[in-house]
Amino acid sequence: MSPRFSDIVEQIKEKGDRALTDLYVRYRSEFIQWLCGRLGCDKELAKDIYQQSILIFYENIQSGKLTTLTSQVKTYLFSIGRNKYYEAVREQRKVDALKPYEIDEEGLPEELLQKVETKLEVLGEPCRSLLIEYYYHKRSMEQLVAIFDYKNADSAKNQKYKCLERLRKLMRDSE
Amino acid sequence: MFNKMQENLDIVERYLEGNLSEQERTAFEERLLHDEMLRLQVDDMKVIRAGIMLASRNATLQSLKQLENTLPSIETKVISFWSNTWLQAAAVLLIGIVAYVLWPVNSIEQKLFATHFEVYPNVISPTVRGGEANDSTLRAKAFRAYDQKKYEEAIELFLNISEKDEGILFYLGNCYLANGQVEKALPVFEKVLNEYDIFDEQAEWYLAVCFLKMEERERATQALKKVVARNSAYKEKAQTILDKLN
Numbered sequence: 534m535s536p537r538f539s540d541i542v543e544q545i546k547e548k549g550d551r552a553l554t555d556l557y558v559r560y561r562s563e564f565i566q567w568l569c570g571r572l573g574c575d576k577e578l579a580k581d582i583y584q585q586s587i588l589i590f591y592e593n594i595q596s597g598k599l600t601t602l603t604s605q606v607k608t609y610l611f612s613i614g615r616n617k618y619y620e621a622v623r624e625q626r627k628v629d630a631l632k633p634y635e636i637d638e639e640g641l642p643e644e645l646l647q648k649v650e651t652k653l654e655v656l657g658e659p660c661r662s663l664l665i666e667y668y669y670h671k672r673s674m675e676q677l678v679a680i681f682d683y684k685n686a687d688s689a690k691n692q693k694y695k696c697l698e699r700l701r702k703l704m705r706d707s708e
Numbered sequence: 709m710f711n712k713m714q715e716n717l718d719i720v721e722r723y724l725e726g727n728l729s730e731q732e733r734t735a736f737e738e739r740l741l742h743d744e745m746l747r748l749q750v751d752d753m754k755v756i757r758a759g760i761m762l763a764s765r766n767a768t769l770q771s772l773k774q775l776e777n778t779l780p781s782i783e784t785k786v787i788s789f790w791s792n793t794w795l796q797a798a799a800v801l802l803i804g805i806v807a808y809v810l811w812p813v814n815s816i817e818q819k820l821f822a823t824h825f826e827v828y829p830n831v832i833s834p835t836v837r838g839g840e841a842n843d844s845t846l847r848a849k850a851f852r853a854y855d856q857k858k859y860e861e862a863i864e865l866f867l868n869i870s871e872k873d874e875g876i877l878f879y880l881g882n883c884y885l886a887n888g889q890v891e892k893a894l895p896v897f898e899k900v901l902n903e904y905d906i907f908d909e910q911a912e913w914y915l916a917v918c919f920l921k922m923e924e925r926e927r928a929t930q931a932l933k934k935v936v937a938r939n940s941a942y943k944e945k946a947q948t949i950l951d952k953l954n
Binding site: 669683688 | 713714717752753754755756757758759760761762763764765766767768769771772773775776779782828829831832844871873874875876878905906907909910938939940941942
């Protein structure tokens with residue numbers, strides 16, 4: 534009954550993060566009951582850990598790091614969860630201990646990345662969503678055309694370019 | 709000029725993704741040595757790409773948290789959740805039937821409007837922070853109301869956002885239109901079309917839809933012709949309506 538890994542990957546390629554709702558609901562109670570019951574985790578922390586585990590699973594698929602899975606999806610999620618839990622325990626159960634894992638190997642300064650996040654808000658819609666869909670959710674130009682009702686891939690690409698240039702300008706303006 | 713810059717961006721991105729061939733990469737790195745603007749672009753893009761990833765991750769995490777809040781607490785059986793949803797679905801269906809029966813469909817413009825008007829899908833990713841905290845919350849609430857088709861509530865919320873970008877305005881226009889306030893929708897779409905440039909294709913179409921709703925055949929025809937001329941995603945719909953109008 535549980536979905537195959539390849540089906541989940543396909544869903545994610547097709548729907549991006551919108552595929553996560555089903556996935557999230559599917560393993561949620563089992564995961565949280567297991568973490569609380571078996572490992573004695575606090576329920577709120579268990580929820581945070583579950584959310585992070587789903588996110589890690591998603592990012593690993595999107596980045597191409599995870600292409601095949603020998604175990605079941607559930608087993609994989611649970612093993613991320615267990616590691617995250619031990620990590621949290623080591624760091625004294627603080628939810629903050631659920632640090633974001635590495636995003637860029639070049640060690641760009643955290644403040645600079647946060648500035649991008651702030652400027653993305655200033656940039657406004659639909660630019661913000663367009664960039665997020667493209668870079669994070671790995672949407673193809675064709676998918677962007679469908680999502681945003683653009684004329685064709687070229688016009689989507691054009692918009693993406695404009696949005697990036699605006700963002701660059703925003704980053705510069707307030708230096 | 710524009711194309712040249714876009715070409716540059718393409719190669720910069722492929723460079724950063726490690727998608728250049730050995731030969732291309734050598735040539736590109738050679739260029740980097742002499743081209744300061746290009747170096748700047750590479751540095752900017754590194755930061756921007758990583759920043760977007762971080763922002764997206766936070767937004768996605770946030771939407772998972774929002775999802776969590778809508779789910780029954782763990783001890784509760786999933787069944788109650790479903791029965792609730794079915795009830796809601798039944799209610800929506802009932803309202804739909806009542807509305808359909810009572811809806812005064814008279815003119816051809818009204819019929820065409822009813823057939824072709826759909827609110828624009830919510831393609832906006834959830835926000836986390838940044839800007840004014842107040843605005844972020846309002847935004848999130850507004851889009852949630854929009855998703856739930858609570859347009860009156862969404863209008864109220866959208867109006868309260870202090871920094872209204874074209875995205876906010878565009879969705880506000882959609883709310884007005886869905887809420888039957890076409891006279892308010894019209895100026896909003898005009899603003900999106902005239903003062904900004906990202907939602908033009910869409911705003912032009914919705915402007916035409918407004919004229920249909922207002923039974924202004926002449927202006928609707930003009931607007932639809934523009935949609936067709938622009939060759940946008942709405943072209944076929946627009947042509948269908950034009951054929952029926954004339």
